[in-house]
Amino acid sequence: MSVLTTAPPSRPAGNDRYKWTVLSNTTLGMFMATLDSSIVLIALPAIFNGIRLNPLAPANVSYLLWLLLGYLVVTAVLVVTFGKLGDMFGRVRMYNGGFAVFTVASIALSLTPGHGGSAALFMIVMRIVQGIGGALLMANSTAILTDAFPVEQRGTALGISMIAGIAGSFIGLILGGVLADINWRLVFWVNVPFGVFGTVWAYLKLKEVSTAVRGKLDVWGNVTFGAGLVLVLVGITYGIQPYKTHNMGWTGPWVLLELLSGLALLGAFLVIEAKSDDPMFHLELFRVRAFAAGNVANLLSAIGRGGLQFMLIIWLQGIWLPQHGYNYTDTPLWAGIYMVPITVGFLLSAPASGYLSDKYGARSFATGGMLVGAASFLFLELLPANFSYPIFALLLLINGIGFGLFTAPNTTGIMNSVPSRQRGAASGMTATFRNSGMVLSIGLFFSLMIAGLASSLPRTMYAGLVGQGLSAADATRISHLPPVALLFAAFLGYNPMKTLLGTKLNGLSVAARNNVVGRSFFPHLISNPFMHGLRIAFTASLIMCLVAAACSWMRGGRYVAVDDEPADAAGAPEAE
Numbered sequence: 128m129s130v131l132t133t134a135p136p137s138r139p140a141g142n143d144r145y146k147w148t149v150l151s152n153t154t155l156g157m158f159m160a161t162l163d164s165s166i167v168l169i170a171l172p173a174i175f176n177g178i179r180l181n182p183l184a185p186a187n188v189s190y191l192l193w194l195l196l197g198y199l200v201v202t203a204v205l206v207v208t209f210g211k212l213g214d215m216f217g218r219v220r221m222y223n224g225g226f227a228v229f230t231v232a233s234i235a236l237s238l239t240p241g242h243g244g245s246a247a248l249f250m251i252v253m254r255i256v257q258g259i260g261g262a263l264l265m266a267n268s269t270a271i272l273t274d275a276f277p278v279e280q281r282g283t284a285l286g287i288s289m290i291a292g293i294a295g296s297f298i299g300l301i302l303g304g305v306l307a308d309i310n311w312r313l314v315f316w317v318n319v320p321f322g323v324f325g326t327v328w329a330y331l332k333l334k335e336v337s338t339a340v341r342g343k344l345d346v347w348g349n350v351t352f353g354a355g356l357v358l359v360l361v362g363i364t365y366g367i368q369p370y371k372t373h374n375m376g377w378t379g380p381w382v383l384l385e386l387l388s389g390l391a392l393l394g395a396f397l398v399i400e401a402k403s404d405d406p407m408f409h410l411e412l413f414r415v416r417a418f419a420a421g422n423v424a425n426l427l428s429a430i431g432r433g434g435l436q437f438m439l440i441i442w443l444q445g446i447w448l449p450q451h452g453y454n455y456t457d458t459p460l461w462a463g464i465y466m467v468p469i470t471v472g473f474l475l476s477a478p479a480s481g482y483l484s485d486k487y488g489a490r491s492f493a494t495g496g497m498l499v500g501a502a503s504f505l506f507l508e509l510l511p512a513n514f515s516y517p518i519f520a521l522l523l524l525i526n527g528i529g530f531g532l533f534t535a536p537n538t539t540g541i542m543n544s545v546p547s548r549q550r551g552a553a554s555g556m557t558a559t560f561r562n563s564g565m566v567l568s569i570g571l572f573f574s575l576m577i578a579g580l581a582s583s584l585p586r587t588m589y590a591g592l593v594g595q596g597l598s599a600a601d602a603t604r605i606s607h608l609p610p611v612a613l614l615f616a617a618f619l620g621y622n623p624m625k626t627l628l629g630t631k632l633n634g635l636s637v638a639a640r641n642n643v644v645g646r647s648f649f650p651h652l653i654s655n656p657f658m659h660g661l662r663i664a665f666t667a668s669l670i671m672c673l674v675a676a677a678c679s680w681m682r683g684g685r686y687v688a689v690d691d692e693p694a695d696a697a698g699a700p701e702a703e
Contacts, residue, residue: 128223130374132587132669133584141423142204143208145275145282145334146275146276146280148169148332148333149271149272149275149276149333150272150275150284150287150288150334152164152325152328152329152332152333153222153268153271153272153288154287154288154291154533155291155321155324156222156225156264156268156325156329157264157265157268157288157291157292157295157326158225158291158292158294158295159229159264159295159318159321159322159325160202160229160260160261160264160265160292160295161291161292161293161299161576162295162296162298162299162302162324162511163229163233163257163261163294163295163318163597164198164199164202164261164296164299165197165295165297165299165300165303165436166299166300166302166303166306166314166317167194167195167254167299167303167314167438168195168299168300168303169248169299169300169301169303169304169307169459169460169462169463170196170303170304170306170307170314170459171191171194171313171619171689171699172459172619172620172621173307173308173311173314173455174194174250174307174311174314175191175247175312177310177311177312178239178241178242178243178246178247178250179242179243180242180246180247181241182615182619183612183616183619183621184614187244187247188368188615189666190244190247190248190251192364192365192368193254193364193617194247194254195568196252196360196364196566197251197255197258198254198255198257198258198261199253199258199562199566199569200258200357200361200364200566201254201255201258201259201261201262202258202261202262202265202558202562203254203356203360203559203562203563203565203566204262204352204353204356204357204360204559205259205262205263205266206262206264206265206266206554206555206556206558206559206562207352207407207408207552207556207558207559208266208313208349208352208353208407208555209221209225209262209263209266209267209555210266210267210270210552210553210554210555210556210558211345211407211555213266213267213270213554213555214270214548214549214552217335218267218270218274218335218412219267219271219333219335219523220335220336221263221266221267222264222268222271222329222332222333223326223329223330224260224263224324224506225259225260225261225262225263225264225266225267225480226260226263226264226322226326227260227326227330228257228259228260228263228275229257229260229261229263229264229318229322230260230318230319230322230323230325230326231256231260232253232254232256232257232259232260233254233257233307233315233316233318233319233322234315234319235253235256235317236250236254236257236315237312237313237315237319238312239312241251241530241703251603253265255667256675261449262558265558265562266555266558267554268554269285269288269331269538269542269554269557269558270542270553270554271283272285272288273285273310273542273543273547273554274336274547275336276518278485278543279486280482280485281485281539281542281543282481282482282483282485282489282535282536282539283478283481283482283485284481284482285481285535285538285539285542285663286477286478286479286481286482286534286535286539287477287478288419289477289481289483289531289534289535289538290473290474290477290478290531291393293527293530293531293534294471294473294474294478295474296436297463297466297467297469297470298470300440300459300462300463300466301460301463301464301467302317303459303463304460304461304463304473305460306460307459308460315672317661320623323384327659343404343405343673345399345400345405345406345407347399347404348387348396348399348400348403348406348408349407349409351392351393351395351396351399352392352393352396352407352408354389354392355388355389355390355391355392355393355395355396356389356393356559356563357388357389358385358386358388358389358392358602359385359389359390359393360389360563360566360567361385361388361389362382362383362385362512362569363369363386363566363567363569363570364566364569365379365381365382365385366379366382366386366613367569367570367573367574367577367611368568369609369611370382370623371578374577374578374581374609374610375574375577375578375609375611377574382628396408397410397697405607407552407553408556409549409552409553409556412544412545412549412553412556415544415545416681416682417489417540417541417543417544417682418541418544418545418553420679420681420682421489421493421537421538421540421541421544421557421679421682422541422560423679424493424497424533424537424675424676424679424682425537425538425541425557425560425561425564426560426561426563426564427564427671427672427674427675427678428477428497428500428530428533428534428537428563428564428672428675429560429562429563429564429565429567429568430565430567430568430571430671431500431504431568431667431668431669431671431672431675432530432565432568432668433564433565433566433567433569433572434569435526435572435668436466437569437572437618438572438576438661438664439466439523440459440462440466440618440667441479441576441614441617441657441661442512442657442661443458443461443462443465443466443651444458444459444462444617444618444620444653445614445617445618445623445650445652445653446512446617446657447512447513447514447648447651447654448462448465448644449647449649450513450646450647450650450651452646453646454622455620455621455622455646457620458620458621459619465516465519465520466523468521468523468524468527469523469524469527470500470527471524471527472523472524472526472528472529472530473527473528473530473531473534474526474531475527475528475531476527476528476529476531476532477531477532477534477535477675478495478535480492480496480531480532480533480535480536481535481539482538484535484536484539484540485539488536488540489536489537489539489540489679489682490540490679490680492532492533492536493533493536493537493540493576493679493682494676494679495532495676496528496529496530496531496532496533496534496536496679497529497533497672497673497675497676497679498529498672498673498676499525499526499528500526500529500530500533500668500672501529501672501673502525502529503522503525503526503670504526504530504665504668504672505665506522506525506671507522507665507702508528508662508665508666508669510522512650512654512655512657512658513650513654522693526556529672533675533679537679538557541553541557542554542557571667572664572667573611573694575660575663575664575667576610576614576657576660576661576664577609577610577611577614577660578651578660578663579656579657579660579661579662579663579664580610580613580614580653580656580657580659580660581610581661582656582659583655583656583659584606584610584613584653584656585606585607586606586653587652587653587656588602588605588606588652588653589602589603589606591648591652592605592643593604595635595639595643596634596635596636596639597628597631597635598634599636601631601634605627605628605631608627612626612627612666613627622644622649623649624643624644624648624649625644628643632644
């Protein structure tokens, strides 16, 4: 499919008003797209109650996972394609379409009809549509910003945009809890006024300032990449679910088939792209050291950071908050509130690092940020299960500062390293690494946590339940249930012991029953096994950050691509 478009005018020199219009609109778009990836996370109990479906029933776990991860999977798969289409048809046009699609899907979600499985399936489909809109926004916003701002201000602009993205993901945790307490449909309605305003504003004010390129759609590249990545991410999603007598499904035939088939398709994709005259994934960009090293660091940092959010939520909701007087039903909201220091740290460091990287280059800031992030994971490992909150908050603040120092300079370095005609594709590739890293991290961290729990939780739980008067047979059966059930229960704000024991609670004495479902029994029961798994997960994050720091240092000195130079001209930029 060949495409011929008219070349839009280049950016007017000194057009300060327009560049700030671009920044404010794309900031709103990024905030909305990332807000929605986390706002549903906290509101899931209210959503499932609203549609009258138990998310922890074995038959309903798939609904839970796809409502949680479907949006992330879709955005990870589509951003490269949409970035390439932005280069061909116009980045602003694709971005505007993303705002409209996202808003329409939000309206549909807020009007979800029916109850039970049919309502859950409708919401999953609409979340996928919403993910399409989010992918259009993510794929083109960075390229539009890079087009609008001169080289010496790109770090500042991208830093502000990154702040919006990270802030949205954490503000969603609080906002989701507040709105879900009122009505679960408000979780989706909240997007609508911003979406309508942003859509109209984008159509009226944004204009194409880059030169669209003649090209053809790489059909087979898109098919093999999309199908391959979907299969890998779906395999990871189902790998954390139990399979027969196993705690996880990594050895299940369908999971193995999905993973192997996905990897084979991605291998075929690389072969197709290497031979294509006009590929969707410009492999030659990886000859540019700043681009290659920046994206590897981007992927590793996303894996290291992505699982952190889930692990901290489970730590707070399942152990710390109940021991400090919070009811399980209130823990989702308070977990979001207690995690605010990460956002504060990011808000403090990202603008400054973006501004300074414009002057001094990305290398030192991105490398230093990953080293600070690694240090925060090291000290988090040393905390006890029932920690002192001021120390915990300080470590979260340091973690946010580290990732804030890294994100804007790294993104600026990547985007500066590619010629303007390929910025849409490069933006999409960068977003793919980031979003895929988030999904990979969920599979990795849950797997590490489940493996850690499985090694010691059964005997701990058995002893605790027998000690409260439960029969040995029932205690054996319950203690050998897959640990993922406990994690999901704690994650959703359910009382895990009440959920697991069900009618067996009636066989206990009144005192034992009150103790088992109280705020202390489960946290004390799970603390040691949980911390064992959590420290394994934090060690993995620490390693990811250290490798990302090494990659950031290897990017070389500051480099800005010139449109008419060959792709490998930046293979060895000057040292800083």
